[in-house]
Amino acid sequence: MDTILRIDMGANGGPKAHEKPLGEYAGIGGRAMTSAIIAREVPPLCHPLGEDNKLVFAPGLLSGSAAAMSGRISVGFKSPLTGGIKESNSGGQPSQMIARLGYAAIVLEGKPKDDTIYKIIINKDGADIVPDNSLKMLGNYDLVGKIKKECGDKIACISIGPAGEMKMAAASVAFTDMEMRPTRHAGRGGAGAVMGSKGVKVIVVDDTGTTTRTPADPEKFKKANQVFVQGLKKHPVTGEGLPAYGTNVLTNVVNEAGAYPTRNFTSGRFETCSRISGETQAETETARGGLATHGCHKGCVIRCSGVYNDKDGNFLTKQPEYETVWAHGGNCEIDDLDAIAMLDRLDDDFGLDTIEMGAAIGVAMEAGLAKFGDSEAAISLLKEVGKGTPLGRILGNGAAITGKVFGVERVPVVKGQSMPAYDPRAVQGQGVTYATSPMGADHTAGYAVATNLLGVGGSVDALKPEGQVELSRNLQIATASIDSTGMCLFIAFAILDQPETFQAFIDLINGFTGQNLTADDITALGKSILKKERDFNARAGFTSKDDRLPDYFIKEKFAPHDVRFEVTDEELDQVFNW
Amino acid sequence: MDTILRIDMGANGGPKAHEKPLGEYAGIGGRAMTSAIIAREVPPLCHPLGEDNKLVFAPGLLSGSAAAMSGRISVGFKSPLTGGIKESNSGGQPSQMIARLGYAAIVLEGKPKDDTIYKIIINKDGADIVPDNSLKMLGNYDLVGKIKKECGDKIACISIGPAGEMKMAAASVAFTDMEMRPTRHAGRGGAGAVMGSKGVKVIVVDDTGTTTRTPADPEKFKKANQVFVQGLKKHPVTGEGLPAYGTNVLTNVVNEAGAYPTRNFTSGRFETCSRISGETQAETETARGGLATHGCHKGCVIRCSGVYNDKDGNFLTKQPEYETVWAHGGNCEIDDLDAIAMLDRLDDDFGLDTIEMGAAIGVAMEAGLAKFGDSEAAISLLKEVGKGTPLGRILGNGAAITGKVFGVERVPVVKGQSMPAYDPRAVQGQGVTYATSPMGADHTAGYAVATNLLGVGGSVDALKPEGQVELSRNLQIATASIDSTGMCLFIAFAILDQPETFQAFIDLINGFTGQNLTADDITALGKSILKKERDFNARAGFTSKDDRLPDYFIKEKFAPHDVRFEVTDEELDQVFNW
Secondary structure (H helix, E strand, C coil): CCEEEEEECCCCCCCEEEEEECHHHCCCCHHHHHHHHHHHHCCCCCCCCCCCCCEEEEECCCCCCCCCCCCCEEEEEECCCCCCEEEEEECCCHHHHHHHCCEEEEEEECCCCCCCCEEEEEECCEEEEEECHHHCCCCHHHHHHHHHHHHCCCCEEEECCHHHHCCCCCECEEECCCCCCCCEEECCCCHHHHHHHCCEEEEEECCCCCCCCCCCCHHHHHHHHHHHHHHHHHCHHHHHHHHHHCHHHHHHHHHHCCCCCECCCCECCCCCHHHHCHHHHHHHHHHCCCEEEECCCCCCCCCEEEEEECCCCCEEEECCCHHHHHHHCHHHCCCCHHHHHHHHHHHHHHCECHHHHHHHHHHHHHCCCCCCCCHHHHHHHHHHHHHCCHHHHHHHCHHHHHHHHCCCCCCCEECCEECCCCCCCCCHHHHHHHHHCCCCCCCCCCCCHHHHCCCCCCCCCCCCCCCHHHHHHHHHHHHHHHCCCCCCCCHHHHHHHCHHHHHHHHHHHHHHHCCCCCHHHHHHHHHHHHHHHHHHHHHCCCCHHHCCCCCHHHHCCECCCCECCCCCHHHHCCCCCC | CCEEEEEECCCCCCCEEEEEECHHHCCCCHHHHHHHHHHHHCCCCCCCCCCCCCEEEEECCCCCCCCCCCCCEEEEEECCCCCCEEEEEECCCHHHHHHHCCEEEEEEECCCCCCCCEEEEEECCEEEEEECHHHCCCCHHHHHHHHHHHHCCCCEEEECCHHHHCCCCCECEEECCCCCCCCEEECCCCHHHHHHHCCEEEEEECCCCCCCCCCCCHHHHHHHHHHHHHHHHHCHHHHHHHHHHCHHHHHHHHHHCCCCCECCCCECCCCCHHHHCHHHHHHHHHHCCCEEEECCCCCCCCCEEEEEECCCCCEEEECCCHHHHHHHCHHHCCCCHHHHHHHHHHHHHHCECHHHHHHHHHHHHHCCCCCCCCHHHHHHHHHHHHHCCHHHHHHHCCHHHHHHHCCCCCCCEECCEECCCCCCCCCHHHHHHHHHCCCCCCCCCCCCHHHHHCCCCCCCCCCCCCCHHHHHHHHHHHHHHHHHHCCCCCHHHHHHHCHHHHHHHHHHHHHHHCCCCCHHHHHHHHHHHHHHHHHHHHHCCCCHHHCCCCCHHHHCCECCCCECCCCCHHHHCCCCCC
């Protein structure tokens, strides 16, 4: 990881790749890298789909090493959805492979002169940029199938579907998993649209001839990794709940807490949610010869993923995540797992953020375009997106645009990005994160659900405003750091609760890099990332007024707890005042 | 004008009207009134279509009097298009009639509990609010026809078409003219959507039994009015150009100056613009038995309007304004006056801002939805809006949304509102107004074209940045004042150039109100209005970053003068630093 691969898609004479030394970007990875490059190099008022925006792929600091859980990749850009800086994060195989190829980042820059689309093949000899219009408008599944035929199955793909080519603000970038399926996505914020605007359909990553990155202190690293893995296996969330039921273990938990946003955030309990719970899902998967436990990348020891087969036992999609099951499920009053799995498959194939799409369909249902609970209608609406009809383009640009176009008042977004599967009135710490994260409404940016509902990292009453600002602040700082290591965020459950696992996490970094970082350094890193991101957004025109929930979350009571969001504006403005 | 009529559409037990004393709103009219009420009473972060927004109709200070040109009405609201404060301004009959009824403002507040729609009949006995679902989705022409049958032809209507009912952000509010046709519109910013969200289809104004408002000093007032009218008749713009050819006299002038935005702002000259010029238009109107000279309200002495008949000599629409002819014409490479007149008629009937619609169709053409120059396609696209198809809803929400939904990079908007018929690179003073006006890109907010291109009020080189900030500042201040008097903005040509006409304008106000205002007081009023508007926008989250043109106006050279917008950000930030 000692160079940055910069690919100028707008170069005179056609796209060109250059390897550049790290320079001031030395020693950082993941979100620290993407946010540093975007904040420094992208004009904050540029058009997100214009030549001045950049799309940065950065493996984490530990990616490509033998450290467990280190396969996450960060994707950075100015977001067409929020208008602010974005780091969208994914699992899958490419992070480890890019890191082993020696790239600390791949940066797509500029914009082609015409509408030719390109595939970029990256291997140990460099990058080859090939125009290939035969790939136009292929779904991610067909695309990856075609690439597999051309390049074999030892590679990994980073790709966009039709949604990205059509530059929809809900378009994702897909990353192939261990089975070379395009099931892992940098979903949020429209990374796919930016990739589409650069004319890049797919980046093929081939790490043939490379080896695992070696630590500076192999002994310390190896030992830390052992303790770290033990810690993950010991913790009830990472060692039991997630492996057994996947993230969807949360459906019953969040619903029980009255925080499950049902029918476009109008109630906190979904009457028939047990039909789509993680428990039911795992049972269905197992019965059909799928998998209830499965890793999304090599080196994962939590294995919260799975394989969802159709009724005939054929692969349909990866195990839909909790937020997907909620977005296409309870949020639209849909309690049919097969329909939800089909929607997940279509999202993955078209290249769409499942959260944004579920929220957009929920808003469309509120607008009267379909009835809540009508899963056939939801599937039809999603197919419009893939076809790029006017209705599909509306939905594919997300919940905020859908609300504007259809004149809907109740639209659950912050900074233009839809809220995920936790109502901010019934999980007020999460509401603070939604309101204040530089990313827009995002659960992973500061997952207060952990402490508000799951009792991880302490306990703060989910229904009260007290303590939520401090909770969200600390989680946002920690998350920014973790997102820079390449580590899956789910390690947070174990490192928040188990001091020895936290120490092992720090030892892993120090063993790998040869540094002597302390917990304070990790905190300082997180703060510096958030500061860069906030500064970019301020230069893009964001103010404290953008750090607010839509007013109906403050005005309307939410059942069953009859609670409003009660953290005041003044308190919200203290989140980054550390 | 000694009370405010407040109509609470959300009252328990159904909508209710109350007459309230003026209180702190005493002594102001028009834009001063609407902006004072909105800035003080509407929460800046409320949803524009929600119960907390208000829609304020305010006649000018001189409306209802015998003062020439005093028939303008201001419509104030938080804009669904820009998210900021809005004053949208119209001619027609209602202003004079509302003023004579004694109302300094009519304020629609709250929101009905269901989707019933209402007509409100206002006469000397007060307001009657009648549910009438038979009016649903009527075009403005059919609606006014129906009201005429019910209420006779001595009344005036303030109404919305289907676009307003569908809460489109480009929806206008229509005001009937002297012939009781819905041809005058508060077009910009989505006033119609706010009226739709209040469930109000039409306000019928009946001033039977009222008399012209009497001045405090009748002699002074009468004399001032005479000098004022003489001044208007003497000035070449208000006495010759506008009466003879209407506002469309500008087509040849602006095109000649290389400032006529052609094909979605990609060139400053439209090759065949003479086919749609004011001269050609007037000739066509006269030949078909229409009118090339006509007033939009009683008391108008400029008479820049007209009547455009179809080929068979039947009324089709009022004389399309310059900005309409440009928006549906050159901006879309359309040089067919009949097609443009049809588009104008459809806009008026559906209740849409002609500028925003032309700009949206231009963006749609850039996105490939139709070919530039295809007038049939433009008409089809506009009909989609009236029908409320998904495509129609996209376009009906304006150019910015159309650009977002179709992933277009070159979208000529500021604060979400489309630019009108003058390219900011070739009329740089106008660019300063577009960038900085609290209203979004707006020509009337500070019409620097006058000085940049027409030599009115001095001379400032249109192609250079020097002097533009001061010019725009002074014009924005003067405009805010004029918009508060009920005077048509076109008086500015004469009062800027002729000191005695300016004095007559001040004498008119003083003669009517019995005050002793000076020119400094007029300036102070304008500043105070702009300050209130800017403050509202700041509380709604606007910053200096919203006072910018899209970056391509700074990056791309514009033919034929090969000029970029060169006023710097630092200079723009000085516009309101007086």
